[in-house]
Amino acid sequence: MRDFHQTTDAMLEFLSISRREFFRSTVTALASSVCLPWLLRWKPDSSSWFLHADTGAIWRADDPVRWCLDNTGHPVLDRAADGLRKLTSVDNDRIIRLVTRRCRLNLIEIAPSRVVVSYWSQTGLADIRAFFRQQQLARNDVAVVFNDLKKGVLAMRTGDDFLFGEPLAADWPLELFLSKWRRRFVGEPDDWTAAPRTWSGYAWADLEPNRIPWAALKSFWRGGDAIPCQNCDRPMILVNFGAPWTGMLRRSPRFVRVCGACRRSFLDGTVQDAGAWVNSALDAQVQPEFVMLHDRRVRRAIHGLQ
């Protein structure tokens, strides 16, 4: 997470308080207060949710303190029940601290374009990605404040940090891949040149080792494989396959898909046997002739390598 001090201005903007007001209190005092989330509750179109860090269970609780006091018999509050029975609705802060600490709950408070996630220490932080997707919060115009109640530390992020997958590097040749994908049913003069950024553990004749020719990718793309993106449901395209060397004695499957809409890449861990995949997924004439034995090409199926 970005350092709190680097994001002070963004935080002030978020909280809509002036710099002078801010420095009247200390960072620590502000950060250690769970009053921050309650700011959002003044907005009529805000909502509050509890997210259980272990199970991913989520439910709406627009008055989270009231919900805790009214549900002391709920299994999810089991470890806080005794404490809750001694508290009342004036104990706002104590109640939220208690249930985040003892029950591994995250309190997520949403106002338009703004979210506060309150939780108890880094190990108590839930995976918020699925919820952000469901609520359409994984956007760069959504400010997200992480409120670590244990440390009294605030950290600022934006919603698009919680998309699934990894962001493509700015110089990753997405347009080139998309244009080749669109022409997957058409033979082109450069189809037997290497697709950039590929690394397969295989080799094709007259091609730099490990690089995958467009012809092989097109062969797979024509098969209509269309796994949807976890962020936007658009079909992703396969941009790498194979089993490169990842150690002295080890090759590991490396199947990567990319979504052109959200510009994220995804490692596909479902393929365990790259050799079997190559044999079944690619037309025979575009299958690699060689498998790399470290930096040496050997005919496939020799030395037991597939």
Ligand SMILES: [Zn+2]
């Ligand atoms: Zn996507």
